[in-house]
Amino acid sequence: MKNSNSDVPNKRKDSKKGYTKPIAIILIVFIVMITGAGLGFLTASLNTKPGLTNDIRPPASSQIYDINGNLITTVHSVENRVPVTLNKVPKNLQNAFIAAEDARFYQHMGIDPRGILRAVWSNIMDRGVSEGGSTITQQLAKNAYLSQERTLQRKIQEAFLALQIERQYTKNEILELYLNQIYFGQGAYGVQAAAHLYFGKNVEDLNLAECAMLAGIPKSPNYYSPLNNLKAATERQNTVIEQMVKYEYIDQSSATKAKNTKIALATRQVNSSGGKIASYFVDYVTQILIDKYGADAVYKDGLKIYTSLDLDMQHAAERAMGKLPAVYTDSSGIKQPQGALVAIDPRTGHIKAMVGGRGNDQFNRAVMAERQPGSAFKPFVYLAAIENGMSPSTVIEDSPISFGSWSPVNYDGKLHGKVTLRTALENSLNIPTVKLANQVGVDKPLYYAQQMGISTLVLHGSTNDRNLAMSLGGLTKGVTPLELASAYGVFANNGIKVEPIVIVKIVDRNGKVLEQNNSREKAVVSEKSAYIVTDMMRGVLTHGTGAAANIGRPAAGKTGTTSDYKDAWFVGFTPDLVASVWLGNDNDGYLNGITGGSIPAQIWRSFMTEATSKIPYRDFIRPSGVTIDNTPPEDLNKTDPNKPNDADEKNKDKEKDKDKDKATDKDKSDPSIPSSTEPKPTDKTLPPPPKSEKGESQSVAPPPPKSDKDKKNN
Known part of the structure; x- marks a missing residue:
């Protein structure tokens, strides 16, 4: 009996060994699978340069549709790019970009660990990829070779490309490439084209105030364009100037002088006959897309953008706004007074019509003009x-x-x-x-x-x-x-x-849905x-x-x-x-x-009827x-x-x-x-x-x- 009882623990040990072996095998297989998947993902990510198919794929214009599937317009841009060597770019402009975009440009090796840690923390908190922490080198890599989509794979590709670029080029060469690559709005690529577009002069002739304003534009080319929104452009300019002071590129005296320097903008080409249908709305949508996907994606990737606009209502809005009185023409050739009309479906948030002015400029008063109510x-x-x-x-x-x-x-x-x-x-x-x-x-x-x-x-x-x-x-x-x-x-x-919605859905040229937006509701007042x-x-x-x-x-x-x-x-x-x-x-x-109960009320009645x-x-x-x-x-x-x-x-x-x-x-x-x-x-x-x-x-x-x-x- 004694020997019989002593066999029980041994049987239990054998039983445990029997279970342990399959578990170990499963664990090993699982680790191999995870490792293989990770290596496969990393290998795919390391293939940083787009393939031959992408290299030879011809550019395609994007198309913007209304809520009923009617084509509003086709978006395309003829590139206005005049490359210049770095020695022709004022030092103030170089420093302005570095201060605004990548303060540690001369210290890092293409990627900035501090920026990455900051971005990782932000993305964890936002539960998504919301911040990039990109260096100037990474931005160059992204603009030259990659899409603007915010995915982990694209960020890895961007980082490896940046490291490759840093090994092949000097810092000055990278900065020169970047300054000739960056988009400034209205088809202008590079600092030379931008200098002519906004100030009517060559880049080497820009003063400190102009340099700071120019360096602030790429963050959002439509919103910070001084031709569209001088107030916002000036606020952004002041931010860049303060960054230049912070990183000791200029002293406070020079900063104060630059802030007080009157900016002389290039004369705008005014279309006296008015713009195309829904021109302000199209510009608004285009800038949202450029901010999210980049100019090349909008102008060359053949996107199909389905919007909230109702073309019938838009036509009604533009006819109603034709009742604006014309009292005088200002120094920029713009008739005054100006006006704006925006209509929204209160149940869905869909913006159904938008008129941001008389149609002969690009300042969208419907969304940019902050006026006393x-x-x-x-x-x-x-x-x-x-x-x-x-x-x-x-x-x-x-x-x-x-x-x-x-x-x-x-x-x-x-x-x-x-x-x-x-x-x-x-x-x-x-x-x-x-x-x-x-x-x-x-x-x-x-x-x-x-x-x-x-x-x-x-x-x-x-x-x-x-x-x-x-x-x-x-x-x-x-x-x-x-x-x-x-x-x-x-x-x-x-x-x-x-929440107001302007873009309902975006589809790429291959039929892939890039984004789809649904109404977001919140009860804020009792019924x-x-x-x-x-x-x-x-x-x-x-x-x-x-x-x-x-x-x-x-x-x-x-x-x-x-x-x-x-x-x-x-x-x-x-x-x-x-x-x-x-x-x-x-x-x-x-x-x-003129009171609100006169012409504005009449315009509202005309539109709403x-x-x-x-x-x-x-x-x-x-x-x-x-x-x-x-x-x-x-x-x-x-x-x-x-x-x-x-x-x-x-x-x-x-x-x-x-x-x-x-x-x-x-x-x-x-x-x-x-x-x-x-x-x-x-x-x-x-x-x-x-x-x-x-x-x-x-x-x-x-x-x-x-x-x-x-x-x-x-």
Whole structure:
């Protein structure tokens, strides 16, 4: 028995050995497979130079289509390239590129480990390939031999090519090749062609200011082109200059002088007959593609780009914008005033039409012009009031008030006594709007504007938008027509924000889908509040300041006219389409009495009447449980503006029982403290507005508006 029992452990050992052997074999096979796959991938990656097929493949133009598959245009570019030797390139231009693109160019061997580590960390955090950390040598390798796609294999190829280039060429030879290879926009390759395009001179004649501006352009050739967007180009130029100071290529005195040097741009060739159909939209799409895939891919790889544009709506937009008045021609040969129109489907975010000007230049005002919105910003104030527990029939007094040295006045210069919020918004009264902003607090309208898509707000610093002047549209930077249209789309879409989409799908010449974009949605405003403010804005078109925009079907909107008539807006929407129209001078000159309720409203009506002609009649859908009391007190002159009327209180009591977002005891006891689930404030985002009791007042003394004639804000 004893011997029999002693055999049991031995059998268990044998059993373990029996299992261990197959596991070891499987493990070895797995390691061999992984190693083989890795070596195969590395071998494929090391084959850095494209094959013969790619070498002899002829260039093919790309094609841009609208949402219905109609061809908009064929994109191609004749290369404008005049190679120059490095000794003809000013040292300031060489240093500007090194400071801006690759500060360790003379120290690394083609790849920069520091840059790679930074890129790896960024890509891990973003869960994708979002940052390259490319050196000048890597950029040369990519531009000369590789595609612009952001894949691991392409990055490995780029790195090995860079190492090969560094072994075969000197640093100066690499820099010369790079400066002659890089793309500057509008068909210009290399610094010599770019110098002629932008400054009308040879590269060796560029001064420091011009060198810094030129070095800043390749980051985004369309956006930073001084011919298209001098403001953005100058900001980028200043960044390059500061980089040159940082790496001790110039001193601070030279930097200051360069920043103050007036840039003389080459004369633009103006097409007086106007551009091609959707020219601004095509430029916008093209630049997005160049930024992502590179100029060669766009102009030579035969891409098929399917966009959100609707050609029928685009034609309607361009016909409507033909109503722009022509007052004078500026020094660049551009007629003024200029204008912009952008239309978006609020449910999908698809940009359906875009006009960025008169068609005889490339400055796309629809997406690049940051202009003061005037009273077109007021709906965000009224939204904050509705979210704060008020209603369209809440009464506020239109009476004199001062904040320090600033005393807001109404457009008509009159006082209207006690008015409802609905009346104040329909007639764009300034004094009640300022009082309302003071009552709910300035952060709340800014918060909703930002959540709904306005990205240009300045929230911190010595000059910012956190003051009462913002309630009348007096902003530090202003807004773009695209973002204002997108923000109004939240009202049309029941409180849901949808990111604007311009490119729906891209297919390469072999039929491979490179990207496909779907709508991205986010609830940013309660459905109830979005509907109530929309209902209030319907009156703007039926009998308010925007009556000239009435299209005879359910629609809502708002006029905007800034101080001294420098900017005029009409932004409005139906349940299916939102459009913003802006009118102004590029040089910030006056519009001689044009208001948002006149020409912009007429242009909007002309466009929307045609654009919605094939869209079935549809009204705004009232959310369940929402009731709107439009009956003001019988005698407003005897009503205390600070005391809610009985109808408001009854409706509020009913809504409180159904409101899922009812304030907690903590909110009521200390409304200034966000709940633990709310994000903390950052330099870019305001915290969610604290829930507060009706009647709460947060007095804020604002700086005076930029002009003492704010009475013209309507």
